[in-house]
Amino acid sequence: MRVGVITFPGSLDDRDALRAIKLAGGDPVALWHGDPDLHGVDAIVLPGGFSYGDYLRCGAIAAHSPIMSEVVDAANKGMPILGICNGFQTLVEAHLLAGGLIRNDHGTFIRRDQKLRVENIDTVWTSGYTQGQEITIPLKNGEGGFIADDETLKQLEGDGLVAFRYLEVNPNGSLNDIAGIRNARGNVVGLMPHPEHAVEPGFGPDTPAAMSSGTDGLAMFQSVLAATVLS
Amino acid sequence: MPKVIVEVMPKEVLLDPAGKATARALQRFGDGEITDVRIGKRFEITIDGEVTPKLLEHINEVAKDVLSNDVIEDVISIRVAD
Numbered sequence: 575m576r577v578g579v580i581t582f583p584g585s586l587d588d589r590d591a592l593r594a595i596k597l598a599g600g601d602p603v604a605l606w607h608g609d610p611d612l613h614g615v616d617a618i619v620l621p622g623g624f625s626y627g628d629y630l631r632c633g634a635i636a637a638h639s640p641i642m643s644e645v646v647d648a649a650n651k652g653m654p655i656l657g658i659c660n661g662f663q664t665l666v667e668a669h670l671l672a673g674g675l676i677r678n679d680h681g682t683f684i685r686r687d688q689k690l691r692v693e694n695i696d697t698v699w700t701s702g703y704t705q706g707q708e709i710t711i712p713l714k715n716g717e718g719g720f721i722a723d724d725e726t727l728k729q730l731e732g733d734g735l736v737a738f739r740y741l742e743v744n745p746n747g748s749l750n751d752i753a754g755i756r757n758a759r760g761n762v763v764g765l766m767p768h769p770e771h772a773v774e775p776g777f778g779p780d781t782p783a784a785m786s787s788g789t790d791g792l793a794m795f796q797s798v799l800a801a802t803v804l805s
Numbered sequence: 806m807p808k809v810i811v812e813v814m815p816k817e818v819l820l821d822p823a824g825k826a827t828a829r830a831l832q833r834f835g836d837g838e839i840t841d842v843r844i845g846k847r848f849e850i851t852i853d854g855e856v857t858p859k860l861l862e863h864i865n866e867v868a869k870d871v872l873s874n875d876v877i878e879d880v881i882s883i884r885v886a887d
Contacts, residue, residue: 631874638871667874674876676815681822721819721877747820 575799578605578615580645582636586623587658587770594770595619598795607639617654617698617798618645620661622714622768632675632717633663642668654698654798655762659715662754662764671755671764672730673722678715679747687779687788688713688767689741690753694734697760702797709790710779711772713745713753718766720748720755730755738765769794807852808886809864813873814845845881848872856885 577595579602581588592602603615607625612618626635636642642664649655649670657665665671678684689710692703703709722730727749730736738754746766754765769791772778778788815821821843828842850864861883868880 630872631877634871634874666876674874676819676877677822679820679822681826719820723876 575617576601576603576613576615577617577619577795577798578603578612579619579621580605580607580641581621582607582623582625582639582664584624584627585621585660587768588621588623590768590770591619591621591658594773594791594795597773598792598799600795600799605641607636607641609641610644612641612644612648618648618656619770620645620655620657620664621770622659622661625660625664628660628717631663631667633660633665633667636660636664637667646670649757649762652759652761654801656699656794656798657762657764658768658770659718659766662766663717665762665764670762671757672726672735673720673752673755675717675766676719676721677717678719678745683714683716684718684745685712685714686743686745687711688743688745688753690738690767691741693736693739694756696734697737697756697763698798698801699763699794700737700756700797701801702793708741709793710781710788711767711769711791712779713767715746715766718746718748720746720752720766722749733758737763738767807856809850809852809856809861809883810886811848811850811864811868811872811883812845812881813848813868813878814843814881815878819877845878846872849886861885 577600579591595602692707737756740751740753756763772791781788824843831839
């Protein structure tokens with residue numbers, strides 16, 4: 575299975591995402607924001623970073639880049655799309671996911687190993703987890719405060735569209751401790767924390783077992799491989 | 806060449822941490838008259854030619870779709886600069 579990772583000017587975690595796909599058993603494909611097509615990939619990851627210097631708004635210019643019209647079309651046809659951090663911001667700006675992301679309530683950039691609860695496993699990116707599973711993956715952002723109006727929030731909660739929730743610490747003032755959401759169809763998921771930084775023993779968050787041994791992010795990339803094999 | 810000015814502000818209901826930090830700094834001067842600061846954006850768009858109603862309509866659209874995000878911001882004004 576070919577999973578594309580789109581590099582925008584200012585992307586930062588595209589290499590880690592490509593590596594995560596490889597470690598999960600997929601075939602990673604590097605895509606460029608100026609590409610006119612998706613090179614026949616089966617799924618897409620929008621990586622973290624600071625696309626276009628976060629000018630205008632985080633993810634806003636990326637959402638209007640040449641390749642994104644193809645991504646929006648593919649998403650509407652059911653292609654699995656995962657947005658991580660800046661990729662989540664881009665999906666929100668492209669209206670593929672609801673709500674918005676604003677500057678952290680405490681005003682500073684934050685980086686920590688973050689505990690999350692997997693709130694919904696009925697998506698192509700979360701099916702490899704168990705319902706309610708607690709995972710720890712790195713979080714690093716300056717503008718990760720998830721917001722939405724009351725009606726949207728009610729719909730997200732009521733329809734089970736919250737995919738991940740912050741546990742113990744709300745690191746950025748996100749409403750309802752929301753760390754990640756999904757679309758109604760379950761093919762598009764976005765989250766602020768970084769699963770691609772927790773896929774390989776020795777390079778992930780600390781666990782009670784050993785330093786840097788956390789690999790809780792790997793299941794996200796394995797999920798999409800399994801989902802596509804089944805469909 | 807004429808310029809069109811577009812002003813965008815974060816929604817009133819949302820926390821504006823940058824504005825809040827600035828307000829705190831300003832409160833160190835003066836006698837406490839300054840109670841709040843909100844920070845928005847001003848776009849100066851240079852036009853080649855005349856600013857027609859059709860062009861203003863187009864700018865209205867890009868202001869709504871690109872220059873602002875209606876989940877978190879409001880377009881406050883669109884006008885031709887003097």
